[in-house]
Amino acid sequence: MQGLLVIISGPSGSGKGTVVKRLSPENGYALSISVTTRAPREGEVHGRDYFFATEDEFKNLRAENALLEHAAYVGNFYGTPRKYVEEQIENGKIVVLEIDVHGALQVKEKFPAAVLIFLIPPSLPELSARLNNRGTEDAVTIEARLKRALEEVPLINRYNYLVVNDDIPDAVHKIDSIVTAERLKPARSAKIIQEFIDSQKEF
Amino acid sequence: MQGLLVIISGPSGSGKGTVVKRLSPENGYALSISVTTRAPREGEVHGRDYFFATEDEFKNLRAENALLEHAAYVGNFYGTPRKYVEEQIENGKIVVLEIDVHGALQVKEKFPAAVLIFLIPPSLPELSARLNNRGTEDAVTIEARLKRALEEVPLINRYNYLVVNDDIPDAVHKIDSIVTAERLKPARSAKIIQEFIDSQKEF
Numbered sequence: 001m002q003g004l005l006v007i008i009s010g011p012s013g014s015g016k017g018t019v020v021k022r023l024s025p026e027n028g029y030a031l032s033i034s035v036t037t038r039a040p041r042e043g044e045v046h047g048r049d050y051f052f053a054t055e056d057e058f059k060n061l062r063a064e065n066a067l068l069e070h071a072a073y074v075g076n077f078y079g080t081p082r083k084y085v086e087e088q089i090e091n092g093k094i095v096v097l098e099i100d101v102h103g104a105l106q107v108k109e110k111f112p113a114a115v116l117i118f119l120i121p122p123s124l125p126e127l128s129a130r131l132n133n134r135g136t137e138d139a140v141t142i143e144a145r146l147k148r149a150l151e152e153v154p155l156i157n158r159y160n161y162l163v164v165n166d167d168i169p170d171a172v173h174k175i176d177s178i179v180t181a182e183r184l185k186p187a188r189s190a191k192i193i194q195e196f197i198d199s200q201k202e203f
Numbered sequence: 204m205q206g207l208l209v210i211i212s213g214p215s216g217s218g219k220g221t222v223v224k225r226l227s228p229e230n231g232y233a234l235s236i237s238v239t240t241r242a243p244r245e246g247e248v249h250g251r252d253y254f255f256a257t258e259d260e261f262k263n264l265r266a267e268n269a270l271l272e273h274a275a276y277v278g279n280f281y282g283t284p285r286k287y288v289e290e291q292i293e294n295g296k297i298v299v300l301e302i303d304v305h306g307a308l309q310v311k312e313k314f315p316a317a318v319l320i321f322l323i324p325p326s327l328p329e330l331s332a333r334l335n336n337r338g339t340e341d342a343v344t345i346e347a348r349l350k351r352a353l354e355e356v357p358l359i360n361r362y363n364y365l366v367v368n369d370d371i372p373d374a375v376h377k378i379d380s381i382v383t384a385e386r387l388k389p390a391r392s393a394k395i396i397q398e399f400i401d402s403q404k405e406f
Contacts, residue, residue: 118389120399122399123398123399123402123405124399124402124403124405124406125402125405125406126402128406146403150400150403153396153399153400156389156392156396157389157390159389160388160389161384161387161388161389162387162388162389162392162395162396163387164395173383174383174384174387176380177379177380177381177383177384177387178380178383178384178387180376180377180380180381180384181364181377181380181381181383181384181385182384184364184365184366184377184380184381185363185364185365186321186359186360186362186363186364186365187360189359189365192365192367193356193359193365195326196323196325196326196327196356197353197356199326199327199328199329200327200349200353202326202327202328203327203328203331
């Protein structure tokens with residue numbers, strides 16, 4: 001089966017983490033693994049949770065254009081290794097990258113075949129309610145997240161698909177449908193077309 | 204729900220007729236209805252099976268660019284009325300048009316939002332077996348159909364999707380997935396995006 005890179009973005013509280021967890025490895029999904037300069041935490045395994053790298057190694061990867069995107073976060077670097085993504089795609093995997101808008105658009109530039117999916121909650125009051133129920137953010141932070149969600153709306157047009165996450169199984173079904181459809185595009189079907197042509201030799 | 208025009212083409216013996224019959228009206232599918240100058244047969248109802256028209260009426264429709272495509276077949280004219288298709292889409296229907304490559308590309312030109320799906324059998328020997336089993340065509344006709352199937356292969360790249368019809372339920376599932384995905388494109392989601400923006404007024 002044709003591999004694929006799928007990027008999922010959406011405001012904090014859109015439920016993208018939960019949706020991504022439901023994308024089944026049995027259906028070919030595989031999470032992307034980031035390179036990071038952060039020290040491993042207890043139980044974290046190199047090549048499973050992260051690829052751990054020194055700052056020099058990270059800078060070399062960046063200089064060699066070996067990262068599809070990168071960002072700094074509380075003093076550490078994080079990036080998506082192109083080689084790992086390409087190998088997984090080569091093996092027919094649907095590589096899933098959960099990333100913010102900024103990172104998603106970086107990847108799209110370096111890897112135009114990536115399929116960008118934007119996940120939104122059904123409404124801003126619903127988003128507010130979810131963030132309040134989560135109980136991990138204070139009122140000021142929630143206000144800032146709502147504002148940011150609105151600011152990101154115009155960027156939806158740079159994504160390939162928009163999924164409203166009203167119901168988790170429904171959102172997962174929609175992402176499965178997107179993946180099924182994307183794999184049926186003629187640009188990804190060269191092998192099937194060639195096999196059909198070659199089948200004339202079987203007579 | 205967002206309406207859509209879906210065009211399905213494929214060689215004779217690809218099983219497109221059977222697949223189209225399985226696209227359920229309960230899921231919003233509606234067959235396109237052709238205009239024809241052919242006389243109604245017993246039991247045929249105007250506006251259900253065909254829109255029956257005189258040759259003058261047909262020529263007027265054609266002159267007014269009111270047909271998305273048209274063709275002549277054994278002395279009669281056939282065409283796809285733009286107005287009917289647009290009304291159905293406006294009502295949220297998935298209008299299905301089963302048509303040959305020539306007609307499909309005519310429609311795509313006049314109606315770029317149309318979603319073009321090409322259906323192929325798994326192989327040429329399988330296509331040959333299906334045509335032989337059907338028992339309605341002689342050996343010369345079957346040979347011509349196989350030749351034409353091969354000739355149409357390069358046109359697959361002008362379609363949006365390629366579905367191999369190896370198994371009817373699987374092909375129907377793939378078409379359902381394509382429709383689900385197409386409806387999630389941002390260009391077709393303007394209403395959802397506006398509703399999300401407007402929901403800030405609900406606070």
